[in-house]
Amino acid sequence: MRLIQAGVGGFGNSWIYTVRDTPGFEHVALVDPSPAALANAGEIAGVPPERRFASIDDALSAIDADGLIDCTPAACHYDTTCTALRAGLHVLAEKPLSESLQKAELMVRTAKQCGRTLMVTQQFRYHDQPRLLRKLIAENQIGAVDHVAVEFQIQGLLFGWRKTMSQPFLMDMAIHHFDLMRYLLNANAVRVQAHTWNPRISNTAGDMNAFVWIEFDNGVHVNYTGSFAAPGTDTGWNGRWAITGDTGSLVWNPRDDWGPVRIFRQKQDLSVYTEQHFFSPLPEPWGEALWADSIGPNGHQYDLYHWKACSESGAEPETSGRDNLNTLALTLAAVESAETGRPVDVAQFPAIPAKLQELQAQLVG
Ligand SMILES: NC(=O)c1ccc[n+]([C@@H]2O[C@H](COP(=O)([O-])OP(=O)(O)OC[C@H]3O[C@@H](n4cnc5c(N)ncnc54)[C@H](O)[C@@H]3O)[C@@H](O)[C@H]2O)c1
Structure with missing residues (x-):
């Protein structure tokens, strides 16, 4: 080409x-x-x-x-x-x-x-682990997904046009994680509430930190914590993901690596829960390791x-550009929410x- x-x-x-x-x-x-x-x-x-x-x-x-x-x-x-x-x-x-x-x-x-x-x-989303995660979710391996916690922290020193953007973190970085959420959950966001601010350690004028709560159209709630101004607390670019469903949880990238996805299958009698969290130290590493097949060029x-x-x-x-309007709408709705202090209905987002x-x-x- x-x-x-x-x-x-x-x-x-x-x-x-x-x-x-x-x-x-x-x-x-x-x-x-x-x-x-x-x-x-x-x-x-x-x-x-x-x-x-x-x-x-x-x-x-x-x-x-x-x-x-x-x-x-x-x-x-x-x-x-x-x-x-x-x-x-x-x-x-x-x-x-x-x-x-x-x-x-x-x-x-x-x-x-x-x-x-x-x-x-x-x-x-075009990497081995996200492809596996989506497959595991689609196969109902943890039941219906209920909630997701995503934590992203990196020191993202910004230069050029990003230094004067009002929302560099949401527009430039979080958009990748928002797209990944859409991909993994096979769903679109319906409502978003964002709180952003610029920590004193940041090198930009705009907001480099965000707490974002998102509700998806399949009922999943996502709690997203992101910072582009967190030296020494590097989660890697993908961030840390914990996805909890009706019968278990999936954890990806707990230590900034491209290693296995880990699955925890909740026992119906809660015995595993009791053992792990009350009476014995957490086994290391946690959960069952599932290695993703290679997708080839990624x-x-x-x-x-x-x-x-x-x-x-x-x-x-x-x-596609068409599909990506959903990712962009979620991102811009988060910006709108951060700037107005109110939740924003993504599907009714007034920018279109x-x-x-x-x-x-x-x-x-
Ligand atoms: N996918 C990713 O992981 C990722 C990572 C970083 C940046 N980006 C994206 O890449 C794009 C560029 O970001 P960047 O960090 O390279 O910005 P940059 O400012 O560092 O570089 C942009 C380049 O484009 C040139 N340019 C400006 N106007 C132009 C025009 N009209 N025609 C041709 N060239 C022009 C500039 O001279 C400069 O060399 C942005 O959309 C950014 O969000 C994506």
Whole structure:
């Protein structure tokens, strides 16, 4: 697949390496207004100076390509992605799809009108352990899920445009965990209440800490605690997950590793509960270890292969732009809740003209 990549500084670098190292994909042009970023990425990707451009329009008028990776800042996604879609390219856009739900909706409509595939890189779900967790939940291994606790802590020193965002943590980081919740629970959020603040140790103007409570449309309650300003308390990028159902619990990533998922099956007579928590120390490690099968290429490589397969077959990607409106709506509803101090009904979220479900129905097919 012949790719143009827009935005090659910052995180764009990781895409430069991923495309270079993934068979079946090649960079045919790079776009970035920064000459230094272009020169650096061009050298790594092996893209000569005559195929490095300052604007997407210049690249599209000079180079034939099949797809665009949009790794520009979120505020640029609407223009960059729609321009490429209209020029006949499929687009793999970085999260958040846009900083506004209206613009994101227009991007999805543009892709549909142009008959092109628009996918969002929510690569957290494209790893072995989340795939296993979702399967275990779907198999009812812990009964119907009742509640989920997610804890995320990292020192996320932020630079550039993120330093002045009002909600950098929710918009830039928590959106990955919100998408993962939707994926694992196979559900969409109906209501969210968020409280955010900026701890004194943070290096940004906006809020780097969040307590978020979310109710999903299958009745599951999620309690999410996140901090992007917690040096020395690193949970890893995925965070720690504890998922409790009617007959047991699943725990993932308790020690910032990619090791097994652990399952605890509650005995009906509660004997295991009694033993573990009242009369004897917790066995280490806790629960039964379940190792996930490999899904093969994962993360960004999974993104690339899935996007290519869908572009060729016309199938809708798992993290299509349309599907991702739900993740973006949850994220923006959390922002709204944090800023108003009130719970927000995600499906009725006022940032879009139609109810989200009606909009989704229009965009299917
Ligand atoms: N999926 C992930 O895990 C992940 C991680 C980090 C960032 N991101 C996302 O990647 C995107 C970029 O973030 P970043 O950290 O690289 O930002 P950045 O500011 O570090 O880099 C953005 C680059 O885009 C360039 N750029 C700006 N406007 C442009 C335009 N109109 N056309 C082409 N290039 C343009 C800038 O010069 C810069 O080199 C954001 O949407 C961000 O949320 C995703």
